[in-house]
Amino acid sequence: MLHVFDISVNNFTGKLPLEYICHWKSMVVTDVPPQLAGYVSLQNVSAGYQDTLEIVSKGIYLEMEKIFNTFTSINLSHNKFRGNISAALIGELKALMGLNLSANDLIGQIPASFTQLIRLESLDLSSNNLSGEIPQQMASTLTSLSFLNLSQNHLTGMIPQGSQFATFSNASYEGNVGLCGFPLSKRCGSEVERALPPAASTRLEEEEEEDFTIIGLLDWRFVIAGYCSGMIIGVVIGHTMFWRIIGCFKLTSRMERFKPKRKSSKRRRSKAMGE
Incomplete structure (x- = not known):
């Protein structure tokens, strides 16, 4: 039932351990019975100690004494993970609300299966070696996304337009010389004709x-x-x-x-x- 997994700022190597994460039901199942909905307290006063949880949510460090039990977050940033992001495995994490894979050595394209993460509110893939285009369908499916950071990669093509993507600034895409379209000043070749x-x-x-x-x-x-x-x-x-x-x-x-x-x-x- 683990729903907050943070092993950031270490020296872990190898491939992303998504095959293990996908066995955690709290990351996959989106339906939570009403009787179980509520906050998970991180305090244990009777045992003589008090715990707090520090997480990075939407690019901001937060210290939490209790957390809503439907909140799910994965932070594998600032390690040395290599390889591609598995398209099949990432699409299973439908209950995920926050994903941070920044500052690793990831390559390949952003999988189209990211469009299945309909509850995702925060996505950080910055400072990797990702290439290719941003899946255009993300603009229509990730309607809850309020934080996005794809900077310092090798992405190309047109930035998805509409929905939440209209709210992100240049900082979300800087360092990708091949990207074009709003909010960047660089316009795509066929963008004027489509408009x-x-x-x-x-x-x-x-x-x-x-x-x-x-x-x-x-x-x-x-x-x-x-x-x-x-x-x-x-x-x-x-x-x-x-x-x-x-x-x-x-x-x-x-x-x-x-x-x-x-x-x-x-x-x-x-x-x-x-x-």
Whole structure:
């Protein structure tokens, strides 16, 4: 009948001991007979001592002298537990109200079976190596959740929207660079389209098509303008080069004309000197 289990801040290693916890009926059975409902006193004055219970509930340290017998909590935080969170076993803990697995070496995804913990009020999975997306169904099923801490992991995708998830701050998700959506300032790629009504979405698509058409026309205009300007520049350069080549030919021909005359004058002088 154990319903508060706290072995936090130790050096326990290995896998999470959920297979043992699932044998405790108080963690599994949600129905408590009315005649048994009430508070469990932690005091034993007749024996000469008084006990108190310190627990972390919803991120706050509480010292309790008595506790409601339907309250169930598991705290395995600040240990060295490794591996995945067993999806099959975690879904059996339907009576659980508080779960703290923070500051361990847990890997893998957050199991979709968390959606079965309908009485869960506090969930802390921070400072692990969890990856993947947050199950979207958690927003619709965990309607009693008032404290959530998923910070310092490797989670990605869109944060579940609606219900209790609308009340959590950025601190619940910080350290997960792959997350997007409210309350983070980073928006998801399709979030804007989902927020728009059908008419607005259609109008947005039409505007995008118009923009694409205009951009296409502008591109062709730039191509044509570049082609024409290139032709004009080519013609001008070609025309200039043509006349320069013609000028070079004319100059060469003139020089050739002058060469024979000089040779004939030299011959005449030589003949004259011979004579």
